[in-house]
Amino acid sequence: MAIQIDFRSDTVTKPTAGMLEAMMSAKVGDDVFGEDETVNRLEHKLAALFNMEAGLFCPSGTMSNQIAIKCFTQPMDEVICDQTAHVYRYEGGGIAYHSMASVRLLNGSRGILTPELIEPEINEANIHYPNSSLVVLENTVNKGGGACYSLAQIEPIHTLCNIKGLKLHLDGARIFNALIRTGDAARDYGKYFDGISVCLSKGLGAPVGSVLLGSAETITKAVKIRKAFGGGMRQAGFLAAAGIYTLDHHIDRLSADHHHAQALAGALGKVSYVFSVMPVDTNIVLFEVAEGFKAGSIVRQLAEKGIACNTTGPKTIRMVTHLDISSEMIDMAIENIIHLHPSVHK
Numbered sequence: 001m002a003i004q005i006d007f008r009s010d011t012v013t014k015p016t017a018g019m020l021e022a023m024m025s026a027k028v029g030d031d032v033f034g035e036d037e038t039v040n041r042l043e044h045k046l047a048a049l050f051n052m053e054a055g056l057f058c059p060s061g062t063m064s065n066q067i068a069i070k071c072f073t074q075p076m077d078e079v080i081c082d083q084t085a086h087v088y089r090y091e092g093g094g095i096a097y098h099s100m101a102s103v104r105l106l107n108g109s110r111g112i113l114t115p116e117l118i119e120p121e122i123n124e125a126n127i128h129y130p131n132s133s134l135v136v137l138e139n140t141v142n143k144g145g146g147a148c149y150s151l152a153q154i155e156p157i158h159t160l161c162n163i164k165g166l167k168l169h170l171d172g173a174r175i176f177n178a179l180i181r182t183g184d185a186a187r188d189y190g191k192y193f194d195g196i197s198v199c200l201s202k203g204l205g206a207p208v209g210s211v212l213l214g215s216a217e218t219i220t221k222a223v224k225i226r227k228a229f230g231g232g233m234r235q236a237g238f239l240a241a242a243g244i245y246t247l248d249h250h251i252d253r254l255s256a257d258h259h260h261a262q263a264l265a266g267a268l269g270k271v272s273y274v275f276s277v278m279p280v281d282t283n284i285v286l287f288e289v290a291e292g293f294k295a296g297s298i299v300r301q302l303a304e305k306g307i308a309c310n311t312t313g314p315k316t317i318r319m320v321t322h323l324d325i326s327s328e329m330i331d332m333a334i335e336n337i338i339h340l341h342p343s344v345h346k
């Protein structure tokens with residue numbers, strides 16, 4: 001195998017030299033005592049960026065989402081989200097386990113919800129019904145092939161939640177991809193959401209970490225929940241330093257990931273073993289293999305050419321672009337995609 005180009009996820013990136021240097025020179029302290037100045041700086045920096053009062057550094061996006069859900073619900077409440085939502089599908093049943101809440105699943109278009117979809121699913125006060133207390137949006141939508149909301153789409157959802165007395169949380173694992181794509185400003189997000197989870201370890205390229213943003217009151221509650229979840233870290237400033245570095249250096253370059261994804265989609269659209277490619281909005285390419293092919297078989301045959309990707313179903317494959325994919329790698333990958341003549345028997 002001549003080349004190894006890893007499109008499995010934007011979580012596979014390794015720290016850059018500059019990032020490692022920032023980590024090595026971080027000033028640290030015990031963050032459970034609130035004494036790690038680098039963690040504090042990261043939390044303040046992101047809170048200011050999104051115009052929210054406070055932030056909380058967490059070991060993973062799963063933890064920051066689950067802390068938010070626990071902050072915004074009581075046992076027996078109901079959470080409203082799209083049926084593809086990460087918080088529902090990929091967080092180990094955490095909503096039931098941590099928050100003892102039920103979930104109402106909607107069918108958005110590529111995971112994108114609208115007030116029209118949400119409103120009829122909000123329960124009226126009635127002894128039979130769970131109390132609808134929280135709506136969770138995802139931006140960009142992972143399972144929706146990186147589809148994104150603009151703020152103009154979010155505003156009426158916020159208004160609906162406000163009128164109905166529901167909280168609104170954003171799973172912003174790839175929020176910077178959405179901001180780059182839509183041109184919306186991070187600072188305008190603060191007024192629409194009660195909680196925002198931002199991942200540093202996806203396209204931004206940090207090795208570890210997510211930050212939950214919210215009001216000072218929410219974050220005070222979240223600190224306690226993080227402790228109970230076992231997520232209170234000590235000299236976490238070494239990790240937070242990587243987060244600060246990515247925010248300073250790796251946001252603008254996300255547009256390159258988006259161009260790379262477009263180029264891959266263009267090539268995949270031309271080959272006979274691909275039936276269709278989902279529209280590419282950001283850094284995720286989802287495609288369906290042609291009649292007679294199995295996704296697993298195509299993935300194996302691409303791997304033999306040094307291209308790593310994953311199936312997302314029996315007929316579907318996902319490729320994700322990120323910090324460690326260069327333009328040269330995209331050219332090489334396209335060359336191999338175009339010239340692959342997959343066997344249906346492999």
Ligand SMILES: *Cc1c(COP(=O)(O)O)cnc(C)c1O
Binds near residue numbers: 138142171174
């Ligand atoms: C990756 C991801 C998360 C968080 O994942 P962790 O691996 O726990 O950091 C949350 N939401 C979405 C949409 C994601 O893609």
